[in-house]
Amino acid sequence: MENxxxxxxxxLEGCVLEIISRGETYGYEITQHLRELGFTDVVEGTVYTITIRLEKNNLVDIEKKKSTVGPPRKFYTLTEAGREQLEVFWTKWDFITSKMVELKTMEIKRRG
Amino acid sequence: MENxxxxxxxxLEGCVLEIISRGETYGYEITQHLRELGFTDVVEGTVYTITIRLEKNNLVDIEKKKSTVGPPRKFYTLTEAGREQLEVFWTKWDFITSKMVELKTMEIKRRG
DNA sequence: TACTAGTATATAGTATTACAGAGTAGTCGT
DNA sequence: ACGACTACTCTGTAATACTATATACTAGTA
Incomplete structure (x- = not known):
């Protein structure tokens, strides 16, 4: 899907939170998951800016671990605030999707 | 709904296109519709920037009409390009929503 | 007349966010 | 040594919604 x-x-931030919520993971792997999911154009740089933001907002904890196939990985897990934020995200998402359905099906009232 | x-x-641009597609309308009325729909914090300025953008991209035709209750209104109708854009919008929207459902329900595959 | 409220368009400036593009490093196989 | 893959980092840019404000027209009312 383009553009x-x-x-x-x-x-995207919500997606990243959701992915992290399934178990600790790191930036590169998150990118791979998003691409497998269908967001094929997402690049590492984008995910990086998101994880940095999550870190700044204390939504994730970080643990650095060595890898046998490359440089060390920064593993993320959600903090309590992160789990709350994820819930808020899905609430907002559900709100918007419901409104979009409404918009698609609604009769628009005209004024005079 | 906040934030x-x-x-x-x-x-939002897609919403505006959809609303215009139901029949000619003007900025202030579009704002009202969006607020009635539930996007209560949308203000005139936001809609204005969108309609300007639609106009620049030749997605709408404009007709100025006098009003009995205030200054003249600028009525918008979709051009052929506008209708195409609206279809593209819903295609993109459906794509994203389907992916979000997938994300919510999917088993995340872990690597070694 | 003067004031207020509701209607309606217009615009400058700001914050947030995803992305492009590039760089730096580590490991492995050849 | 070299390339391929893995993995994180960083700078800058474009797009978009919002804030805040200004302008203008009509109607009601004091």
Whole structure:
């Protein structure tokens, strides 16, 4: 899918939170998951900016571990605040999707 | 719903296109519709920037009409390009929503 | 007249976010 | 030594919604 950049804003961070919530993982792997999911154009740099942001906002804990196949990995796990943020994310997402359905099906009332 | 700003990026323009597709309308009325829909924090300025953008991209035709209750209104209707853009928007939206469902339900494959 | 409220368009400036593009490092196989 | 893959880092840019404000027209009312 091309050019969904703008539509991903505010969504991608939630995706990353969700992926981390399934178990500790690191930036490169998160990128791979997103690409497998279908967001094929997501690059490491994008995920990096998101993880940095999550770290700044204390939504994730970090543990550095050595790898046998490359440089050390920074593993992320959600903090309590991170889990709360993830819930908030899905609440917002559900709100918007419900409104979009409403928009698609609603009769628009006209004024005079 | 608070703070859904970022999540609305790339979505709001599609909403405006959809609303215009139902029949000619103007900025202020579009804002009202969006607020009735539930996007209560959307303000005129935001819609204005969107309609300007639509105009620049030749997605809408404009007709100025006098009003009995205030200054003249600028009525918008979709051009052929606008209708195509609206279809593209829903395609993208459906893609993202399907991926989000997948994300929510998917088993995440772990690597070694 | 003067004031207020509701309607309606317009615009400058700001914050947030995803992305492009590049760099740096570590490990492994040849 | 070299290339391929893994993995994190960083700088800068474009797109978009929002804040805040200004302008203008009509109607009601004091």
């Amino acid at each position: 969904i950049t703008e539509m991903l804003k505010g969504v | 859904i700003t970022e999540m609305l990026k790339g979505v």
